Amino acid sequence: MEDLSLYILDIVQNSINASASLIEIHVQEDIENNKLILSIIDNGKGMAPQTVGKATDPFYTTRTTRKVGLGLSLLDAAAKASGGGVTVSSELGAGTGVRAEFEYNNIDRPPLGKIDDTITVLVACNPSIDFIYTHTTPKGSFTFDTREVRQKIGDLPIDYPDVINWIGGYIREGLNVICGGGSV
């Protein structure tokens, strides 16, 4: 994986497979404390306590087609390589939260990358799921919520090409304001 936005896209696939109907993606640039924090929280089916402990183990997977599961283990490796780590919390029947912490200025921290593309792809491919994306920097915060979009478009599907195109532009503009045009 080249950048963190691709890790996010990958981790959210777990939430989709867990039948989540609402998925939150939070990016926090806490530069004062030299931290970049990603959290992905879903209301999917959750995991039993004994499964949670094994979630970042690459040789643990619930899938039956293959014996490895790389998504969370790759994120965990990337976080550890940049002075952070991943914590997974989950409750059966209630949902799962994944929190990845990175040292903001660590030379091994992957860049955030095109998070706007990640959100756009997720919304376009999963029109029945609601997504909340928040991004906080010292300059302010930005929130995107598909539930607000749905209120405005009424019976127009959220994956309609013009709507998807608008969503990409909206997120890019919002991020420009709080990131000051620089890349994270």
Place this chain on the structure above:
Amino acid sequence: MKSLSELEEIRKRTLESVNLRKDRSGTRVVVGMGTCGIAAGARPVLLSFIEEIKKRNLQDVTVTQTGCIGVCRYEPMVEIYRPGEEKVTYVKMTPEKVKRVVAEHIVNGRSVTEFTIGAVEK
């Protein structure tokens, strides 16, 4: 600055000009988005499909995702389902290849044989 109220304009404009399909019986584009697909470049491929479909104003095509298709070395992979036809699997896709697949396969109905899994496995 974009605001949510622009969505109301998009809604109005669209509902006036096009008959939205409700049945979704047209062409289906499925992009593999397992860890392998994402790492190999599935995201730009998927966005390229969305962009081409919007550019050509194709009303009857849906783009969706699936998990790992099972042959990770050929990622990014794309499956195209057209009603009444056999599924076509494209391998090692790029945004450039997407343009040809949309023009030749989705619009004109002829699959791009050289990009298919059958062509690379020979």
